[in-house]
Amino acid sequence: MSNKVVPITIIAGFLGTGKTSLLNHLLAHAEGRRLTALVNDFGALNIDSELIAAQNGNQISLANGCVCCSIGDDLTLALAQVMNQTPRPDHILIEASGVADPARIAGFAQVDRELRLDGIITLVDALAHQRHANDPHLADNYQRQIAAGHFLLLSKTDLASAAQTHSVSQQLAAQKPTTPIAIIEHGVFDAKVLLGLNETGLLPAQAEIKHDLRQWSAHMTAPVPRLDLLNSLSTLAPHLLRAKAVLHDAEGAYVLHYAGGQSSVSPFDASPSGHFVLIGKPDMPDDASLEQLLTPQAPLPAHRQTEARQ
Amino acid sequence: MSLIFAAKSIITMNPSQARATHMAVRDGHILAVGDASHIAQWRQAWGDMPIDESLSDKILMPGFVEGHTHMMEGLFWNYDYVGYYDREGPDGNVIAGLKSIDDVVARLSQINQQRDDKTQPLIAWGFDPIFFDGRRMNTADLDKVSTDCPVIVLHASLHILNTNSLVIEQAGVTPGDNNEAVRRDENGHPSGEFLGQLGMYMAMRTTGLDLLGAAGSAQTLINFANVARQTGVTTATDLANPVPVEAVQTMRDTVSQDSFPMRLVVAFQGGGADPQAGIARIQELQSQQTDKLRFSLVKFVADGSIQGFSARLKFPGYFNGADNGLWYIEPDRLKALISAYHAAGIQIHIHTNGDECTDVALDAIEAALRENPWPDHRHTLQHCQMANRAQFKRMAKLGVGVNLFSNHLYYWGDAHINITMGPERAARLDDAGGALAENVPVAIHSDAPVTALAPLFTAWCAVNRVSSKGVKLGGETEKLTVEQALYAITMGAAYSLHMDHEIGSLEVGKRADVAILEADPLQVEAAHLKDIAVYGTILGGKVHVNKRGAK
Numbered sequence: 001m002s003n004k005v006v007p008i009t010i011i012a013g014f015l016g017t018g019k020t021s022l023l024n025h026l027l028a029h030a031e032g033r034r035l036t037a038l039v040n041d042f043g044a045l046n047i048d049s050e051l052i053a054a055q056n057g058n059q060i061s062l063a064n065g066c067v068c069c070s071i072g073d074d075l076t077l078a079l080a081q082v083m084n085q086t087p088r089p090d091h092i093l094i095e096a097s098g099v100a101d102p103a104r105i106a107g108f109a110q111v112d113r114e115l116r117l118d119g120i121i122t123l124v125d126a127l128a129h130q131r132h133a134n135d136p137h138l139a140d141n142y143q144r145q146i147a148a149g150h151f152l153l154l155s156k157t158d159l160a161s162a163a164q165t166h167s168v169s170q171q172l173a174a175q176k177p178t179t180p181i182a183i184i185e186h187g188v189f190d191a192k193v194l195l196g197l198n199e200t201g202l203l204p205a206q207a208e209i210k211h212d213l214r215q216w217s218a219h220m221t222a223p224v225p226r227l228d229l230l231n232s233l234s235t236l237a238p239h240l241l242r243a244k245a246v247l248h249d250a251e252g253a254y255v256l257h258y259a260g261g262q263s264s265v266s267p268f269d270a271s272p273s274g275h276f277v278l279i280g281k282p283d284m285p286d287d288a289s290l291e292q293l294l295t296p297q298a299p300l301p302a303h304r305q306t307e308a309r310q
Numbered sequence: 311m312s313l314i315f316a317a318k319s320i321i322t323m324n325p326s327q328a329r330a331t332h333m334a335v336r337d338g339h340i341l342a343v344g345d346a347s348h349i350a351q352w353r354q355a356w357g358d359m360p361i362d363e364s365l366s367d368k369i370l371m372p373g374f375v376e377g378h379t380h381m382m383e384g385l386f387w388n389y390d391y392v393g394y395y396d397r398e399g400p401d402g403n404v405i406a407g408l409k410s411i412d413d414v415v416a417r418l419s420q421i422n423q424q425r426d427d428k429t430q431p432l433i434a435w436g437f438d439p440i441f442f443d444g445r446r447m448n449t450a451d452l453d454k455v456s457t458d459c460p461v462i463v464l465h466a467s468l469h470i471l472n473t474n475s476l477v478i479e480q481a482g483v484t485p486g487d488n489n490e491a492v493r494r495d496e497n498g499h500p501s502g503e504f505l506g507q508l509g510m511y512m513a514m515r516t517t518g519l520d521l522l523g524a525a526g527s528a529q530t531l532i533n534f535a536n537v538a539r540q541t542g543v544t545t546a547t548d549l550a551n552p553v554p555v556e557a558v559q560t561m562r563d564t565v566s567q568d569s570f571p572m573r574l575v576v577a578f579q580g581g582g583a584d585p586q587a588g589i590a591r592i593q594e595l596q597s598q599q600t601d602k603l604r605f606s607l608v609k610f611v612a613d614g615s616i617q618g619f620s621a622r623l624k625f626p627g628y629f630n631g632a633d634n635g636l637w638y639i640e641p642d643r644l645k646a647l648i649s650a651y652h653a654a655g656i657q658i659h660i661h662t663n664g665d666e667c668t669d670v671a672l673d674a675i676e677a678a679l680r681e682n683p684w685p686d687h688r689h690t691l692q693h694c695q696m697a698n699r700a701q702f703k704r705m706a707k708l709g710v711g712v713n714l715f716s717n718h719l720y721y722w723g724d725a726h727i728n729i730t731m732g733p734e735r736a737a738r739l740d741d742a743g744g745a746l747a748e749n750v751p752v753a754i755h756s757d758a759p760v761t762a763l764a765p766l767f768t769a770w771c772a773v774n775r776v777s778s779k780g781v782k783l784g785g786e787t788e789k790l791t792v793e794q795a796l797y798a799i800t801m802g803a804a805y806s807l808h809m810d811h812e813i814g815s816l817e818v819g820k821r822a823d824v825a826i827l828e829a830d831p832l833q834v835e836a837a838h839l840k841d842i843a844v845y846g847t848i849l850g851g852k853v854h855v856n857k858r859g860a861k
């Protein structure tokens with residue numbers, strides 16, 4: 001049995017908030033990752049038939065190596081089957097049902113060392129926010145989904161007024177001050193942010209960071225104590241969306257994944273590359289501040305690059 | 311082929327002829343019901359018929375109808391039974407109950423010793439800690455069975471399972487602070503007990519097996535029917551089943567066999583995104599029905615369970631302050647689904663456990679009835695455990711029936727009093743007396759394999775309303791009389807399945823489906839209702855004798 005640890009991303013949100021559009025986007029922009037998406041309803045995905053390589057029963061294989069599986073009535077079974085398969089996918093996406101509690105789904109990663117919870121993405125419909133927040137039967141579910149989210153993505157902002165969008169985003173920020181909140185348009189959001197950076201921690205050479213996001217990266221050969229790093233990163237919330245570092249400290253080499261406020265650190269069993277990449281919102285502190293924060297003691301990073309693009 | 315059965319007494323459930331001693335049967339149907347003095351007249355009218363005297367010391371009742379069970383009941387017989395009570399397997403052999411955790415460990419150790427390959431997973435089922443006075447099974451217990459293979463013990467409720475420490479090591483359990491699905495010992499380490507889906511997931515991951523994978527096989531069906539038959543059941547339900555195309559042929563081939571001793575009503579598992587596809591599927595299935603296999607209804611599961619804190623409760627919510635439960639279907643979507651299936655004329659059964667969920671289901675049915683009046687729809691709320699009088703009144707007005715989960719009173723009654731809903735609401739848990747008083751059609755069920763499949767036990771629960779610790783829940787107002795309880799497990803359930811014109815009572819023209827009992831349930835003390843032995847059943851005139859009954 002392969003021992004590859006598979007990151008898992010849960011996409012939560014009420015019916016009609018755009019989970020399917022986001023899934024479609026991620027499947028189409030997998031950038032070489034073999035994603036497996038566990039979805040509630042194939043029909044809704046509406047996958048372009050030219051992209052379908054094979055279909056049997058509750059599984060559709062796409063030409064780019066991604067797979068969609070229908071959850072049917074049993075997420076437990078669907079997930080166990082994917083994890084019992086060889087080879088395993090590079091990343092698992094779970095489309096939570098509109099009334100699921102994503103925190104409960106995240107519990108699977110706590111009883112399987114070969115699963116790593118990468119993050120919970122909660123979609124919030126900017127237009128329907130007030131209605132959902134006041135729904136007599138669903139308000140508590142709604143709050144649970146928001147509370148569990150590591151990324152809150154505001155959808156339908158093109159239909160809402162600017163004031164409406166601003167107000168929803170303010171309310172969410174007040175409720176979850178350290179969670180990044182961003183606008184998602186027509187299901188399009190940078191896959192590198194939502195699914196993480198590739199295995200070496202480097203972005204592909206041609207990678208472009210979109211949506212007013214900023215990237216900062218460094219190459220650090222000096223030891224960086226992992227707890228110090230975690231502390232520093234936590235001060236960057238909610239501006240920091242995603243980070244990955246392959247570094248070392250007195251305990252040895254480690255890899256750190258950070259996604260929307262939640263981080264995981266695990267031992268790295270090869271020589272550490274010293275790569276360190278952050279992706280944040282435009283309001284992330286400037287490069288000089290980041291450098292000071294993240295590399296507090298000399299020597300300065302041997303090599304660093306920063307970029308900010310539209 | 312005609313035959314007269316002579317019995318000690320026949321409880322007919324036909325109000326115009328409550329008792330009889332003789333029943334004539336032809337071609338699977340009841341030809342005549344009466345006593346010895348009628349036989350000459352019957353023979354004159356219907357021709358000569360032999361008398362079968364083999365049941366002349368037995369009590370006959372209409373075959374029991376179980377309106378809410380799952381075919382999965384038949385699945386677990388692939389694994390080793392370690393329950394508290396003696397249990398008759400589908401082969402008729404009795405497996406002795408185990409009266410302590412040490413007994414369970416000893417049984418499993420013995421099974422392990424006798425195996426050739428001791429590295430294969432060892433899986434057992436039916437374990438029920440409610441009988442062991444607070445002591446919970448832990449990894450130390452199951453490590454005595456083996457540390458070389460995964461050992462997994464499924465609890466009777468199916469909501470919980472225990473593992474040995476090998477499973478925990480292999481899985482790499484690292485529970486977060488508030489993961490209630492992982493029980494911990496006093497040192498904060500996983501105790502080996504896992505709740506809900508997480509436990510099942512671990513079991514499937516560490517064994518590489520789909521533990522529920524044989525759910526639709528012919529053997530599962532046969533096991534299910536035989537287990538049900540041994541308790542006097544002649545019609546049971548699978549509530550519900552997605553009924554994939556390949557499953558239908560297996561069902562038809564298996565159920566149609568003469569040796570298959572039961573009628574099976576399969577509810578289509580609704581809830582999918584496209585109700586029109588579901589409706590078309592049911593209509594297609596209905597064209598393939600037989601007298602023993604029906605696809606007459608659709609089922610939706612709208613919330614979770616009370617003891618799992620996933621049922622949707624109204625104010626003031628859970629007694630222990632737990633967060634409100636989960637919708638399994640959004641209220642708006644439930645409304646749309648009910649509207650669509652109702653418009654298509656398909657009977658709907660809805661799982662609603664909490665009282666908030668019951669409200670939402672009734673709102674949806676009321677809306678559907680405004681769109682499309684249908685006086686005799688017989689939509690039924692399944693479980694509906696927390697319904698109050700206002701909700702029962704509303705159900706009566708809307709023509710909605712209820713199938714109450716009376717076994718809960720026994721299995722989880724103590725938890726309901728102390729933890730989930732507190733004494734007042736627990737007193738009217740599964741309020742069958744209240745439902746009848748408000749003129750709601752009532753059935754009662756086991757939800758097997760969640761609790762034991764045995765309609766006389768379910769009737770006992772509804773009559774005595776006593777928890778496993780011996781605590782009473784409610785009293786005269788909420789309980790059923792024995793007569794009412796016997797009605798609920800025959801005519802009541804038959805009505806809920808739209809089959810009361812065919813089964814549920816022993817009267818002329820109906821199917822000759824009979825439960826054969828060793829004692830008269832209307833003569834024994836109510837406290838002993840559950841102890842009445844079942845000798846066998848008659849299905850469509852054919853006698854099936856239990857192995858125990860035969861000796």
Ligand SMILES: [Zn+2]
Binds near residue numbers: 549
């Ligand atoms: Zn059930």
